[in-house]
Amino acid sequence: MENKIKPQLRLQEKKDIKEILRQNIVVIIFTVLTVIGVILSDLPFHFMVRELVSRIGRNSFLVLSLIIPILAGVGLNFGIVVGAMAGQLGLIMVTYWGITGIPGILLTVLIATPVAVVLGWQTGVLFNKTKGQEMIAGLIVGYFANGLYQFVFLFLVGTLIPMKPGTPMVKPDGIGLRNTISLGSKHGEGMKYALDYVLQVNVWQLLIAAALALIAFKIIRNRKRGFKTPVASLIPNMILVVVSLVILLVPTFRMLANIKAPVVTWLLIVGLCLFNILIMKTKLGQDFKAIGRSQHIASVAGINVDQTRIIAVILSTVFASWGQIIFLQNIGTMNTYGSHMQVGMFSIAAILIGGASVTKANIWQALVGVILFHSVFIVSPTAGKVLFGDAQIGEFFRSFVVYGVIGVSLGLHAWKAATAKKKEETEE
Amino acid sequence: MDNCLLQMKNIEKDYGGHKVLKGVDLSLKAGEIHCLLGENGAGKSTLMNILFGMEVIHSTGGYSGEILIDGKPVKITSPKEAMKANIGMVHQEFMLIPSFTITENIKLNREVTKHNPVSKVLGERLKTIDTKTMNADARRALDKLEINIEEYAEVAGLPVGHMQFVEIAREIDKTGLEILVFDEPTAVLTESEADNLLATMKKLAAEGIAILFITHRLDEVMEVSDEVTILRDGELVACKKTSDTSVEEIAELMVGRKVELNQKEKSSSEGDRKVLMDLKNLHVNMPGELVKGIDLSIYEGEILGIGGLAGQGKIGIANGVMGMYPTTGEISYNGETAPLNDTLEMLKKDVAFVSEDRRGVGLILDESIALNTVFTALKVKEKFIRNFKLFKMQDGKAITSHAEKMIKDFDIRCTGPFQNAGRLSGGNQQKVCIARALTQEPRILFISEPTRGIDIGAKKLVLDVLVRLNKELGMTIVITSSELAELRTISDRIAIVAEGKVAGILPPDASDAKYGLLMSGISDDPGKEEK
Numbered sequence: 001m002e003n004k005i006k007p008q009l010r011l012q013e014k015k016d017i018k019e020i021l022r023q024n025i026v027v028i029i030f031t032v033l034t035v036i037g038v039i040l041s042d043l044p045f046h047f048m049v050r051e052l053v054s055r056i057g058r059n060s061f062l063v064l065s066l067i068i069p070i071l072a073g074v075g076l077n078f079g080i081v082v083g084a085m086a087g088q089l090g091l092i093m094v095t096y097w098g099i100t101g102i103p104g105i106l107l108t109v110l111i112a113t114p115v116a117v118v119l120g121w122q123t124g125v126l127f128n129k130t131k132g133q134e135m136i137a138g139l140i141v142g143y144f145a146n147g148l149y150q151f152v153f154l155f156l157v158g159t160l161i162p163m164k165p166g167t168p169m170v171k172p173d174g175i176g177l178r179n180t181i182s183l184g185s186k187h188g189e190g191m192k193y194a195l196d197y198v199l200q201v202n203v204w205q206l207l208i209a210a211a212l213a214l215i216a217f218k219i220i221r222n223r224k225r226g227f228k229t230p231v232a233s234l235i236p237n238m239i240l241v242v243v244s245l246v247i248l249l250v251p252t253f254r255m256l257a258n259i260k261a262p263v264v265t266w267l268l269i270v271g272l273c274l275f276n277i278l279i280m281k282t283k284l285g286q287d288f289k290a291i292g293r294s295q296h297i298a299s300v301a302g303i304n305v306d307q308t309r310i311i312a313v314i315l316s317t318v319f320a321s322w323g324q325i326i327f328l329q330n331i332g333t334m335n336t337y338g339s340h341m342q343v344g345m346f347s348i349a350a351i352l353i354g355g356a357s358v359t360k361a362n363i364w365q366a367l368v369g370v371i372l373f374h375s376v377f378i379v380s381p382t383a384g385k386v387l388f389g390d391a392q393i394g395e396f397f398r399s400f401v402v403y404g405v406i407g408v409s410l411g412l413h414a415w416k417a418a419t420a421k422k423k424e425e426t427e428e
Numbered sequence: 429m430d431n432c433l434l435q436m437k438n439i440e441k442d443y444g445g446h447k448v449l450k451g452v453d454l455s456l457k458a459g460e461i462h463c464l465l466g467e468n469g470a471g472k473s474t475l476m477n478i479l480f481g482m483e484v485i486h487s488t489g490g491y492s493g494e495i496l497i498d499g500k501p502v503k504i505t506s507p508k509e510a511m512k513a514n515i516g517m518v519h520q521e522f523m524l525i526p527s528f529t530i531t532e533n534i535k536l537n538r539e540v541t542k543h544n545p546v547s548k549v550l551g552e553r554l555k556t557i558d559t560k561t562m563n564a565d566a567r568r569a570l571d572k573l574e575i576n577i578e579e580y581a582e583v584a585g586l587p588v589g590h591m592q593f594v595e596i597a598r599e600i601d602k603t604g605l606e607i608l609v610f611d612e613p614t615a616v617l618t619e620s621e622a623d624n625l626l627a628t629m630k631k632l633a634a635e636g637i638a639i640l641f642i643t644h645r646l647d648e649v650m651e652v653s654d655e656v657t658i659l660r661d662g663e664l665v666a667c668k669k670t671s672d673t674s675v676e677e678i679a680e681l682m683v684g685r686k687v688e689l690n691q692k693e694k695s696s697s698e699g700d701r702k703v704l705m706d707l708k709n710l711h712v713n714m715p716g717e718l719v720k721g722i723d724l725s726i727y728e729g730e731i732l733g734i735g736g737l738a739g740q741g742k743i744g745i746a747n748g749v750m751g752m753y754p755t756t757g758e759i760s761y762n763g764e765t766a767p768l769n770d771t772l773e774m775l776k777k778d779v780a781f782v783s784e785d786r787r788g789v790g791l792i793l794d795e796s797i798a799l800n801t802v803f804t805a806l807k808v809k810e811k812f813i814r815n816f817k818l819f820k821m822q823d824g825k826a827i828t829s830h831a832e833k834m835i836k837d838f839d840i841r842c843t844g845p846f847q848n849a850g851r852l853s854g855g856n857q858q859k860v861c862i863a864r865a866l867t868q869e870p871r872i873l874f875i876s877e878p879t880r881g882i883d884i885g886a887k888k889l890v891l892d893v894l895v896r897l898n899k900e901l902g903m904t905i906v907i908t909s910s911e912l913a914e915l916r917t918i919s920d921r922i923a924i925v926a927e928g929k930v931a932g933i934l935p936p937d938a939s940d941a942k943y944g945l946l947m948s949g950i951s952d953d954p955g956k957e958e959k
Contacts, residue, residue, distance in 0.1 A: 286532070287553075
């Protein structure tokens, strides 16, 4: 097992600094943007951290749902919008029935999952028929599904689907759902915080525990494999522990020290991270990788390419539906006809900012992407106000960032592919 | 012959009425190396596709004849069944995923897995990959081949020769492999790599694996094989023990066809010929037709034929000169250095090109014959253009009348100059291509595979046109063709290309054996010997 390390080391040596910069250019640009924004906006630091902690819990699951299709060569799955709709369907039904708390969440998942499986399967079938154009197909699938969604909730509800009279979520004329549906104003009422408030723990204590656990895990794993853990590899974790301790103990950071994190939500996110890692170590994961690299060679080797791609899309859609449930229980208000539409764009922008590409992604890129993307989001209105005297310009900047980063990233991908091809051609 | 491992009896196959295999027999004994030889189109790959149950065979009506393995008749209808029948194949183009490790490639879709708690419930596909065992298996296969590469290295960085061995390792890692087919494995290898490979083949044969070896290199045939089977035009020409034959005989058997010797009379002025174009150390990176350093002089007013087997680089020469693919080297044209990789500049210098890819590069299929005829001239020479200073317009009248003239001159069978080029038959499309090249009024014409895919009557017409152009207008013509016979009817000289280099230049009346040898890369002229 020891020698498995060697090729990786060799690869690292080969890369020079320029190459590293070039490959991480997106991450670097956004880190710089975030830092500038933080300085300009002059928001209280504890406010930003509090916002960020809540946004990480809110969005990570959705962004993580994008990884498997990328690895399986399907690309950025704009079709997760469809999954989000399935999640909302569940939420609407559960809210209508007035079930709250954990039973509410479980029932929502129970309703959303089979719907997401069917929708994901159909999306996968469509992707197989539009090979090479999966991304645009996914985008259009989102719009098409939105039409059906609107038809059901704007027209069928109250006509074909009978509703109790006087239900607050139904429009006054009795047909169709209102534009916004409240999931409750505080914990315990409706679905709001149904997951987040199950267990709230101080975020710094949580970080210390996580870092220590990770260190222990690394040491034990390495001992099992029979070699000593280099201290250098533990330094990031140790820094985390020290910083957290400082924040907790130094009185200056009192405002920062009492931020709490939703443990259950975070555990679910960690669970999805683990799933993404573990699935790649199975036969199915190996098949994902193989079809992601070359559909032709994989099919010659007897792998059922189309079926495997469909599985990848189904997984992604189901995770997206769960992700949307997590997202909305945190926000507490559902924009009935709008919440799902942004999900695809925003999640894809986030994972791209984290350094993923159309063909490569991992959980770290997803998590870093969420942090950077939402940092920019938090600071941009105030930064815009400070810079231009108008918060609206900061808002413009937000949307500019979302669409810009997707455009730039797709452009970069095409450019990289073109240069790689050129290099190959001239090398011979 | 009852100890045969594999017998193929009286195999026949036709593609839409065109017979490509006419009753071929092949038998293979355990532990022997059997060479399958033949020119392109002789039917080798069709025979192998049948053996492998490839889809092309079964989607076009199957084959007739009998395949026996271990004396039992089998019907192989898919590659999977071929694998089950213990037949393995080392592909000519590598079936390897570059960013996977060697182990992952060897074990692709045959991964060793073990159960975990989840897979017991949710099924086979969620079993964990057992990297350790896989690495050990891969190591064993590599050791058997005596290859000293780490099984955990990525395939991407490996030299081509090693990739070949990874392919072989993948095949021998399959348990119970009995028959191994090598489809032109040495074509992409360097000499020492090829030697290694041949040694490995011998070793595998010694272990009892029957090897079917397809190659064009006759020296390799003599070196390793026990028996040779030669196909020509879908027929079995000979099946001999290698020890009973010679390179010359094999070469003659491969090429030997009756050449209609209605050759054109020799150009008179042999002595004082002027070099029109000189290629020096030309390298062209055309995928599948790599040119690796060609030196060739083209004389003014001659018809130069370029022949050779597919994939050896003959097609790449004209494409390289015209700048269609990345090219390095030196081209001097009419005494000056010509630019590389610049198609427009070459066209402006009165060099015309009729591509082998008639429908892709040669014609705009959805446009009229008229526009297709003048297209290059329009762009390059600004002919058929009315210049209004501020803007330019096509001169429709001139274009039409020119097209009508061309249609008449070349006897293009069509409804008129405005018929779409895509609607024409292959032969008539070819004539439009030639007409387009001529409209450019070139000094030198590169024409590739002019008769590919067109019927015999049209073939003769096209070739006659070329001879006429050469004689009447004194146009220099460089014709590249896979059909040796047609080169021999019209060319003054024929350069045979093998492995990206000129193997030799022959007069059209040289013997079949000489051609055969050159095509296999064996140069009979010691001065030209590269090795």
